[in-house]
Amino acid sequence: EKDGFDHYMLKEIYEQPRAYRETLQNRIDHENNKVDLSKEISLTPEEIRSLDKIHIVACGTAYHAGLVGKYVIENLVRVPVEVDVASEYRYRNPIITDKTLVMVISQSGETADTLAALREAQKRDAKVLAITNVNGSSVARDADEVLLTHAGPEIAVASTKAYTSQLIAIYLLGLYLAQIRGTQEDTVIANYLQAIKELPAQADKLLEFAPTMKQFAERYAHYEDLFFIGRSLDYAVSLEGSLKLKEISYVHSEAYPAGELKHGTLALITDGVPVIALATQEDIYDKMVSNIKEVKARDAYVLGIGLEGDQELAKSVDEVIAIPKTLPLLTPALSVIPLQLLAYYAALARGNDVDKPRNLAKSVTVE
Numbered sequence: 523e524k525d526g527f528d529h530y531m532l533k534e535i536y537e538q539p540r541a542y543r544e545t546l547q548n549r550i551d552h553e554n555n556k557v558d559l560s561k562e563i564s565l566t567p568e569e570i571r572s573l574d575k576i577h578i579v580a581c582g583t584a585y586h587a588g589l590v591g592k593y594v595i596e597n598l599v600r601v602p603v604e605v606d607v608a609s610e611y612r613y614r615n616p617i618i619t620d621k622t623l624v625m626v627i628s629q630s631g632e633t634a635d636t637l638a639a640l641r642e643a644q645k646r647d648a649k650v651l652a653i654t655n656v657n658g659s660s661v662a663r664d665a666d667e668v669l670l671t672h673a674g675p676e677i678a679v680a681s682t683k684a685y686t687s688q689l690i691a692i693y694l695l696g697l698y699l700a701q702i703r704g705t706q707e708d709t710v711i712a713n714y715l716q717a718i719k720e721l722p723a724q725a726d727k728l729l730e731f732a733p734t735m736k737q738f739a740e741r742y743a744h745y746e747d748l749f750f751i752g753r754s755l756d757y758a759v760s761l762e763g764s765l766k767l768k769e770i771s772y773v774h775s776e777a778y779p780a781g782e783l784k785h786g787t788l789a790l791i792t793d794g795v796p797v798i799a800l801a802t803q804e805d806i807y808d809k810m811v812s813n814i815k816e817v818k819a820r821d822a823y824v825l826g827i828g829l830e831g832d833q834e835l836a837k838s839v840d841e842v843i844a845i846p847k848t849l850p851l852l853t854p855a856l857s858v859i860p861l862q863l864l865a866y867y868a869a870l871a872r873g874n875d876v877d878k879p880r881n882l883a884k885s886v887t888v889e
């Protein structure tokens with residue numbers, strides 16, 4: 523069933539282009555350049571227009587997808603979004619009204635804390651929209667609205683295609699809400715749709731970096747610590763890269779907002795410490811490059827993740843991975859792929875059980 527791959531995780535990484543296509547299928551009105559979720563989501567235009575805030579609640583990797591969701595929805599829809607880890611949210615007495623949309627994200631739809639947060643939100647009159655990969659799961663059954671990801675079954679404990687499919691679902695939802703609330707011009711929506719349709723082929727192209735990531739992983743898998751740095755969406759993706767690495771390779775790593783380095787973590791950057799620096803966001807690119815120079819000045823070994831066509835980044839880092847160009851909000855669906863490959867090959871280099879890391883379960887059904 524692994525289709526010739528050594529592990530489910532690698533198979534699932536390679537299934538991502540297909541998962542993107544399937545999650546997009548039947549949700550785009552190609553003729554009118556619009557997202558159409560009206561067959562799946564029953565929130566009325568009035569209800570959508572009356573929302574005054576959105577809470578995104580999830581655990582682990584799904585929480586990281588939610589962090590990307592905050593940028594996407596705030597930018598496209600201009601509604602304030604808060605993102606919480608489910609085990610925190612359910613106990614923090616959140617401020618919820620009937621104008622709050624609570625979005626829960628869960629691959630399995632069975633995560634105990636996410637399910638409890640969903641119920642807590644419903645008790646307080648919020649409408650709950652679930653993004654889940656499993657139709658008929660507890661989360662899908664209890665939520666008021668369900669937007670399915672069509673990633674197909676995910677077997678490896680480390681989530682890969684579920685995360686990126688969650689991003690695709692979030693992009694569609696963000697555009698749909700923007701259409702109804704009139705916060706983006708038609709041409710902007712059309713541009714996004716054009717770019718989204720290119721993501722599967724671009725993701726495919728990124729898989730070609732597998733040998734580069736393998737080489738890097740083999741060289742650094744025996745280090746004690748590794749750092750991921752980035753700003754804005756690149757920071758959100760860094761968190762996911764760091765979780766993936768810890769989870770299956772057991773290498774300690776930290777993701778840091780690059781601008782925060784000077785406030786403490788820079789003390790840990792010394793000769794040869796591996797740093798993965800994401801620099802895909804054009805609006806804060808210059809700031810990011812100056813942060814990269816700060817770590818280089820401490821003799822870190824820097825792998826830069828930048829955009830294709832960027833001639834500058836190579837001058838400040840030791841190695842570069844070039845991500846195909848897309849719109850800034852969509853970049854996470856691409857930039858995470860080399861990080862997934864890095865985690866996979868690091869786990870392999872350390873002789874770990876890639877698909878079943880120690881102490882972890884695929885679905886956490888206890889609190």
Ligand code: M6R
Pocket residue numbers: 581582583584627628629630631632633636679680681682766769884885886
């Ligand atoms: O099934 P869920 O999406 O609710 O699971 C949430 C987390 O347990 C899950 O994403 C976990 O963090 C993964 N093992 C990460 O790879």
